Amino acid sequence: MNKGDVWPLSLRLVHWATAALVFAALGLGTYMVQLVHDPAERFELTQTHKSIGITVLALTVVRLCLRILTNAPKPEPAAPLVLLAAKLAHVFLYALLLLMPLSGWLMATTTPVRVPTFVFGLVELPYPLSPDLTTYRIAHTIHVVSAIFLASLVVLHVAAAIIHAFLWQDRTLARVWWRRSPVA
Amino acid sequence: MAQSSQIMPARNVRTFRWLVTVCALALLPFADTGEATAAQGWRIDEAHTWIGFKIDAVGFPTTRGHFNHYSGKVLIDFDRPAKSFTSFTVDSTSVDLGSQAFNDFVKSSPLLNAEKYPTLSFISTQVEKLDSRTARVTGNLTMLGVTKPIVLTVNVDADPSAKGRTVAFVATGTITRSEFGMAFGAPLIDDALEITVKTRALTDE
Numbered sequence: 001m002n003k004g005d006v007w008p009l010s011l012r013l014v015h016w017a018t019a020a021l022v023f024a025a026l027g028l029g030t031y032m033v034q035l036v037h038d039p040a041e042r043f044e045l046t047q048t049h050k051s052i053g054i055t056v057l058a059l060t061v062v063r064l065c066l067r068i069l070t071n072a073p074k075p076e077p078a079a080p081l082v083l084l085a086a087k088l089a090h091v092f093l094y095a096l097l098l099l100m101p102l103s104g105w106l107m108a109t110t111t112p113v114r115v116p117t118f119v120f121g122l123v124e125l126p127y128p129l130s131p132d133l134t135t136y137r138i139a140h141t142i143h144v145v146s147a148i149f150l151a152s153l154v155v156l157h158v159a160a161a162i163i164h165a166f167l168w169q170d171r172t173l174a175r176v177w178w179r180r181s182p183v184a
Numbered sequence: 185m186a187q188s189s190q191i192m193p194a195r196n197v198r199t200f201r202w203l204v205t206v207c208a209l210a211l212l213p214f215a216d217t218g219e220a221t222a223a224q225g226w227r228i229d230e231a232h233t234w235i236g237f238k239i240d241a242v243g244f245p246t247t248r249g250h251f252n253h254y255s256g257k258v259l260i261d262f263d264r265p266a267k268s269f270t271s272f273t274v275d276s277t278s279v280d281l282g283s284q285a286f287n288d289f290v291k292s293s294p295l296l297n298a299e300k301y302p303t304l305s306f307i308s309t310q311v312e313k314l315d316s317r318t319a320r321v322t323g324n325l326t327m328l329g330v331t332k333p334i335v336l337t338v339n340v341d342a343d344p345s346a347k348g349r350t351v352a353f354v355a356t357g358t359i360t361r362s363e364f365g366m367a368f369g370a371p372l373i374d375d376a377l378e379i380t381v382k383t384r385a386l387t388d389e
Contacts, residue, residue, distance in 0.1 A: 039247040040283035047285060113241070113369040115289055133371070 057101035
């Protein structure tokens with residue numbers, strides 16, 4: 001496997017960091033809204049959720065820049081329909097990786113219950129818009145629907161990676177992994 | 185309230201209950217000062233005192249909090265109840281919601297604005313007996329620099345397990361926070377803010 005067959009290290013790092021953060025944000029978001037009934041715990045978890053989300057946004061922006069600046073490896077040979085499905089799934093994943101945190105940011109900005117966001121307690125996130133209940137409700141709906149789509153796409157993405165690695169035994173997963181192949 | 189009739193033979197039970205009701209809000213804790221609070225021989229049982237609040241919101245659990253630092257006083261006129269007086273002051277920076285981050289936010293300018301308004305205060309203006317175990321205490325609440333009258337209902341109960349005379353009070357009332365300039369979060373956060381003061385007054389007499 002020559003160098004052109006794998007994703008650049010920077011993109012591999014961003015990919016797995018994003019993966020971990022998306023799992024955390026989706027899990028935490030669902031958990032805190034559905035299962036946490038203690039207001040103090042909900043407050044703190046919401047701050048953490050916002051910090052994770054805004055980090056995903058930053059990483060995605062960096063990632064898109066890296067995609068422009070670096071060369072992606074050629075896809076493994078597959079049926080045209082599979083390649084098209086993969087392309088579409090990746091485009092939607094990127095779109096949702098932007099839409100999720102942006103809609104969350106819009107929620108935090110426009111909610112009448114505006115709580116300052118200190119990203120991991122370090123940097124205060126600016127709120128560019130004024131509170132507006134209608135905008136907040138629209139943003140909230142987008143955020144929830146996007147979360148469902150993103151979670152579904154993550155499942156599809158992981159399933160596809162498993163199929164590539166273990167069923168078709170190609171190097172799709174290996175190219176984004178640390179070693180030549182994740183499977184012996 | 186058999187306990188009351190046993191421990192206060194010199195006065196009839198009705199009078200006693202009325203008087204302790206007058207004390208209800210006034211006999212607030214003095215934990216900050218560390219002093220044994222006494223008013224007409226009564227003192228506050230600090231271990232059984234709690235000043236708190238509750239507020240509902242859309243999409244967020246019902247929030248309950250309390251204040252850790254406060255002070256108060258009471259003057260009771262046994263013969264002329266209308267002359268009785270009580271006041272208390274709460275340190276708004278001592279608000280406690282179970283999380284430092286949450287506390288800091290509630291202390292900030294959209295809500296308690298503790299830096300500019302470090303205290304909340306209540307001064308009674310009228311006490312009315314409703315029945316043998318309940319009173320209505322009217323007074324002025326000052327919050328965020330705005331003073332408005334509020335009404336608290338006080339339930340009075342004796343604690344037969346304690347030595348001496350012990351009377352427990354639970355005062356509750358609801359304020360409209362926007363009237364005090366605290367409009368933050370509306371309409372997602374309720375305008376109604378419920379206040380509860382629980383305390384226990386003791387006397388060795």
